[in-house]
Amino acid sequence: MIELKNVSKRFIDNVVLDGVDFEVRQGETVALLGPSGVGKSVLLKHIIGLIKPDSGEVIVDGLYVNKLKRKELSRLRQRIGYVFQNGALFDSMDVFENIRLGVTNDEQYRDLKYCHERVRECLRLVNLQPEVMRKFPAELSGGMRKRVGIARAIAGRPTYLLYDEPTSGLDPVNSDVIDSLVERLQGEIGVTSVMVTHDVRGAFRTADRIALLWQAKIRAVGTSEEILASSDPAVRQFLERDFEMTLTQQATNLDEAIGDGTQH
Amino acid sequence: MRPSLAAAIDLRRHVGRGVVRTAGHAGRFFALLVELVRGLAEWRVWAPRTVEQAQNIGYGSLLIVLLIAGFAGAVTALQSGYQLQGGFVPLYYAGGVVASGVILELGPVLTALILAGRIGARYAAELGTMRVTEQIDALESLGRSPVTHLLLPRILSGILVIPALVIIANATGIASGYFASAATLDLTWSDFTFGARFFFKGPFDLWYSLIKAYFFSAAVTVIPCYIGYNTQQGAEGVGRATTTAVVAASVTILLLDTTLAKLLLGQ
Numbered sequence: 001m002i003e004l005k006n007v008s009k010r011f012i013d014n015v016v017l018d019g020v021d022f023e024v025r026q027g028e029t030v031a032l033l034g035p036s037g038v039g040k041s042v043l044l045k046h047i048i049g050l051i052k053p054d055s056g057e058v059i060v061d062g063l064y065v066n067k068l069k070r071k072e073l074s075r076l077r078q079r080i081g082y083v084f085q086n087g088a089l090f091d092s093m094d095v096f097e098n099i100r101l102g103v104t105n106d107e108q109y110r111d112l113k114y115c116h117e118r119v120r121e122c123l124r125l126v127n128l129q130p131e132v133m134r135k136f137p138a139e140l141s142g143g144m145r146k147r148v149g150i151a152r153a154i155a156g157r158p159t160y161l162l163y164d165e166p167t168s169g170l171d172p173v174n175s176d177v178i179d180s181l182v183e184r185l186q187g188e189i190g191v192t193s194v195m196v197t198h199d200v201r202g203a204f205r206t207a208d209r210i211a212l213l214w215q216a217k218i219r220a221v222g223t224s225e226e227i228l229a230s231s232d233p234a235v236r237q238f239l240e241r242d243f244e245m246t247l248t249q250q251a252t253n254l255d256e257a258i259g260d261g262t263q264h
Numbered sequence: 265m266r267p268s269l270a271a272a273i274d275l276r277r278h279v280g281r282g283v284v285r286t287a288g289h290a291g292r293f294f295a296l297l298v299e300l301v302r303g304l305a306e307w308r309v310w311a312p313r314t315v316e317q318a319q320n321i322g323y324g325s326l327l328i329v330l331l332i333a334g335f336a337g338a339v340t341a342l343q344s345g346y347q348l349q350g351g352f353v354p355l356y357y358a359g360g361v362v363a364s365g366v367i368l369e370l371g372p373v374l375t376a377l378i379l380a381g382r383i384g385a386r387y388a389a390e391l392g393t394m395r396v397t398e399q400i401d402a403l404e405s406l407g408r409s410p411v412t413h414l415l416l417p418r419i420l421s422g423i424l425v426i427p428a429l430v431i432i433a434n435a436t437g438i439a440s441g442y443f444a445s446a447a448t449l450d451l452t453w454s455d456f457t458f459g460a461r462f463f464f465k466g467p468f469d470l471w472y473s474l475i476k477a478y479f480f481s482a483a484v485t486v487i488p489c490y491i492g493y494n495t496q497q498g499a500e501g502v503g504r505a506t507t508t509a510v511v512a513a514s515v516t517i518l519l520l521d522t523t524l525a526k527l528l529l530g531q
Contacts, residue, residue: 050404050405070409074407074409075407076407077404077405077406077407078406078407080405082406084402084405086397088397088399088401089399090394090399091399101408104406104407104408
């Protein structure tokens with residue numbers, strides 16, 4: 001279980017989190033929605049101890065993350081898989097070595113045979129061919145990099161998976177592929193997940209509960225039905241703006257399709 | 265508010281921010297040194313990566329070190345030949361000037377300065393890029409220490425390789441100094457070595473060169489690693505970190521050079 005209690009964080013004069021309370025129960029997937037730059041990724045990094053709060057508590061499995069010693073924090077992190085926004089793959093290593101670093105048990109990491117099998121299995125789980133193993137990150141497309149990032153995050157068989165904008169920068173087709181993947185992984189490896197996103201459609205599709213981070217606070221939490229039924233003006237504003245953006249995107253896609261059609 | 269009062273407040277604010285920033289750097293630098301010492305216990309992680317890094321920086325830097333040392337030795341010989349013309353001082357003194365100049369000063373200092381540009385810039389840029397692209401965060405998120413995976417191999421490989429490069433630079437500088445003396449001053453090998461021995465104060469000169477090399481290798485590696493590791497603000501930040509790393513390492517080398525001369529030569 002993940003709990004944030006009254007967490008506040010500011011960067012110089014910019015208050016990013018202001019007394020945030022947030023809870024993720026065992027086995028569920030929670031999508032954290034909010035406009036760009038509102039502090040969703042900052043909140044996610046608090047969970048894994050990459051950022052320390054100015055005040056408040058971050059608790060994972062009963063452990064107070066911001067009070068853990070270096071080795072204890074390292075052990076906790078081995079139970080958490082983190083999918084970075086831009087993949088954050090190690091560009092001097094090939095895909096095999098990238099995913100192998102995700103094998104957090106030292107004995108297993110040193111066992112090359114185990115690592116080969118595990119990397120192959122993780123690539124299968126994210127719908128990538130084993131041939132990708134010898135490629136370097138620079139040789140992969142944006143969607144493939146995201147999937148290798150997910151493969152690395154699950155290689156150590158984590159209890160928790162934290163996704164930071166897994167579909168940002170991807171076209172709608174690739175976004176759907178990643179959303180399906182997230183949904184399927186929940187079923188296959190049964191982890192507790194937190195997904196930071198500003199993609200409302202993807203969040204409604206994959207999450208059990210949805211939270212809205214708005215002006216440094218958690219403004220609303222609930223199931224997709226509860227969020228859709230919410231009369232909170234901030235929730236309505238966020239959902240309606242996304243709806244308009246979706247319509248605009250569909251219109252643009254349609255225009256492009258018509259344009260392509262007339263050119264041929 | 266009077267303009268003079270406003271200016272005084274502004275100055276105090278600037279000084280205050282400067283003091284806070286310097287104290288912050290000092291604290292972070294000290295914390296990094298502690299982490300480096302702690303990380304030594306995890307030799308299974310850093311040892312193979314250190315060998316890999318040492319091969320990279322060793323082979324990659326050899327040619328430029330040979331060139332710099334070669335030219336430095338030859339120029340020292342030519343200039344000492346020019347100054348010894350006139351017959352008041354025997355020409356074999358040129359051998360002493362070249363050997364002492366290269367071993368005590370030119371070999372270690374020029375090698376360190378050139379490596380501050382080559383290795384220091386590389387370390388700062390690599391680590392800075394890894395920081396701004398979240399690769400360092402990714403490593404931490406996997407429960408792995410960036411200190412043992414990234415910093416220790418770079419620093420230890422520098423401490424292994426740079427003194428070796430200084431020894432090579434010393435030998436190359438003396439050899440090129442001899443060839444330049446032979447070509448322009450008609451100095452024989454025995455004259456050159458006689459002059460070199462005349463000024464040679466014993467094995468301490470060689471130790472002094474090596475001690476300097478170890479101190480300089482720490483400056484060339486630790487400072488750029490610290491600056492690169494703490495890079496902020498995207499591509500611009502990486503550029504700034506790289507420049508700062510080279511300047512800071514070079515200035516530290518010159519400061520160490522003066523301090524070690526005072527402490528070890530007792531001048």
